[in-house]
Amino acid sequence: MRRDIFQAIADPTRRAIITLIALQAMTPNAIADNFNTTRQAISKHLRILTECELVKQEQQGREIYYSLEIEKMKEIDIWMNQLRKIWEARFNQLGHVLSTMKKTKK
Amino acid sequence: MRRDIFQAIADPTRRAIITLIALQAMTPNAIADNFNTTRQAISKHLRILTECELVKQEQQGREIYYSLEIEKMKEIDIWMNQLRKIWEARFNQLGHVLSTMKKTKK
DNA sequence: ACTTTGAGCAACCGATCAGTTGCACGTATA
């Protein structure tokens, strides 16, 4: 199974779950109350989120509290920053080309 | 069709395409040279990226150059920042709880 | 002990996805 973060956050329901549990740990039932689906469907989403370590569980009696693994979210930042770097490199390159053109003109 | 950015970047091939054209505009054929798939498959990916405005086209004779729409990428930043805000709010709240506990202890 | 409650797991279903093959169309080039 090729579960990665980007696939995990692709689904709107999963993004909503992430937003929900970002504020406080919640049980599957409590999470499901916020959606128009069955608890099992939410459970499936939680399994996917757990599989790619975006979420961690904490058993408390027969209840399981799910909370966000903030560190893992940074992987998205990392990708975005890599992209920004490439973009800036391109921008500098363009600047270089422009200054070269200027020089040539001289 | 519910094409949104998050679904667009869920696919690894599409992320690779984004990284490729972030540096410079490229034609579908040139892009396809970097992958083990057919040109048509890449064309499909480009259509999806175009549909959610992550990519823009520029016709040049019979060739079409695709380049990255950096502004659109910021939508990911926006979501991440919203999440960060929630996370920080939670952190402050936790701090408040801790200080309240301290006071109670006194 | 019996019942209720919270939760995960498995099997199924329709929809969507990523990829392929085949085709059509416009633009260069000979």
Place this chain on the structure above:
DNA sequence: TATACGTGCAACTGATCGGTTGCTCAAAGT
């Protein structure tokens, strides 16, 4: 004008997805 090239589009296929229903199991409540 005939041919090669670059591209998009449509139809098909196997795989995956998101969701439902039904089951089991363990922990709480009576």
